[in-house]
Amino acid sequence: MVENDIFRALADPTRRLIFEKLASGGMNASALGEGIGVSQPAISQHLGVLRDARLVREERRGRFVHYEVDPDGVALIAGWLAKYRAYWPARMDALRGVLKEMDP
Amino acid sequence: MVENDIFRALADPTRRLIFEKLASGGMNASALGEGIGVSQPAISQHLGVLRDARLVREERRGRFVHYEVDPDGVALIAGWLAKYRAYWPARMDALRGVLKEMDP
C-alpha cells in the first residue's frame, strides 16, 4: 500500500534526516551521506526506501546519482492528512496563512 | 522526540486502521477492537502507542475507557508537513479549497 510505504519510510529518524536535508536542495548520494553517521551502503538503502515511498526521486548524472524530493510523496501525505481536517485545532490557522501566502 | 513518536505510531497498518476508525467518532476500546483481527491486549498496546504519540486521548467512563482523536497529534503532522509546502504540487490546491471551506 502507498500510505504504508510512506509512513514506514518516515518512521526512521535517519531517513527523516536524509529527507529533510534533501528538502533544502537536491544533491547526490555521497553528499547526502556527509554528516550523517552511517556507512555508504546504509545511505543507499535508506534512499531506496524513500524512493519506493515516492518521497524521493533520482536521476543518473554520469557516475553520480542526483536525488531530490518527489512532490508526489509530499502530496500523498497532504492528502492523507486532509481526511482529518476536522481535527485541526483552531491554532492551526497559521497553516492557513502559509497556504494563502502561496497564492498567486 | 515528538515527530519520531508520531511517525513510528503511524507506520503500523493496524495502528492506522485503529486511528482511522477512531477518526469517524470516539468509542471505547472494545468497540475499537471489533473487526480488527487482533487480540484485546494487542489493541490496548496499540492504543498506548497512539496515546504516547498524542494522536489519541482517553477518558475513563466507569469501567469503559472512551478514546478519541487528539487534535494535537494531527496538528503536529500538519506542522511538519508545512515545512515542505514548497514541494506541494499545483494539484494540491484542492487542499487549499478544503481549508477555505473551513473558514468562518
Next chain:
DNA sequence: AGAAAACATAAGCCGATACTTATGAGTCGC
C-alpha cells in the same frame, strides 16, 4: 586498458516490535 570513484546489492547480525496467552486491576449488577 586499468585504476579510481560513485553507487548498489548481498549476506549476516542484533536489537526493536507486534503478536500471543496468562494474569492483574477496577467497575458494575445481582
Next chain:
DNA sequence: GCGACTCATAAGTATCGGCTTATGTTTTCT
C-alpha cells in the same frame, strides 16, 4: 460479596528492520 465485564500489564516468541562488511556494477580519467 461475588461473578461478569472492560481494560491494562507481564512475559515469551518470532518476525522485521537497520546496520555492518564485503563485493559487484557502472562511469570517468589518464
